[in-house]
């Protein structure tokens with residue numbers, strides 16, 4: 001069947017303003033939206049710019065707006081949309097457009113780095129690995145599934161009004177280390193999050209949870225940080 005794609009185009013080096021370019025693509029209902037973009041690029045217009053790599057929901061490269069909804073282009077099929085085979089494809093909101101569907105994710109990764117996304121331990125290194133009990137592993141497991149696609153942060157209404165807000169993805173990563181029983185920075189991590197640009201920026205809107213392509217209960221995980229702070233664990 002024939003599908004029509006209106007794709008956001010913008011090259012800051014050449015264009016004064018953005019536009020939508022229309023393409024007609026032959027597609028099957030089970031084709032991914034990424035397949036259609038590839039077909040456009042490979043068969044019609046090699047100048048179309050977008051990110052993608054694994055094509056299987058693993059690398060997190062191809063988050064974009066498809067018919068008004070943030071999603072991974074490799075996870076959405078043509079048949080998932082009841083729009084008479086008409087598609088509007090746009091870049092992630094919030095971030096600056098570098099070209100077409102590619103946005104500048106440097107601020108996203110800076111915030112990720114700001115939460116110190118690594119285990120900090122004290123004392124002698126063990127002979128083998130640092131063991132984590134299975135209960136604690138299961139507790140933080142949802143956060144381990146994050147592929148840093150930025151869909152949640154781009155969707156979050158707070159991120160849109162407060163550029164300084166860490167955003168759900170960075171806070172989810174913070175949860176992963178705050179709650180890891182092997183980490184020794186817990187108090188310091190909690191204190192750093194105890195402000196309006198940190199965990200209290202989250203107003204429990206649930207949009208991050210709804211949009212997450214990995215099914216991570218992001219809002220619930222962020223709630224665990226709030227709970228620890230309310231209990232006073234950061235001020236012990």
Ligand code: SF4
Pocket residue numbers: 145146147148149150151152153168169172211212213214215216218
């Ligand atoms: Fe993407 Fe989900 Fe991770 Fe957010 S929490 S960056 S939506 S995988």
Ligand code: FES
Pocket residue numbers: 051052053054055056057058059060061062072073074075
């Ligand atoms: Fe890797 Fe979609 S291309 S997640």
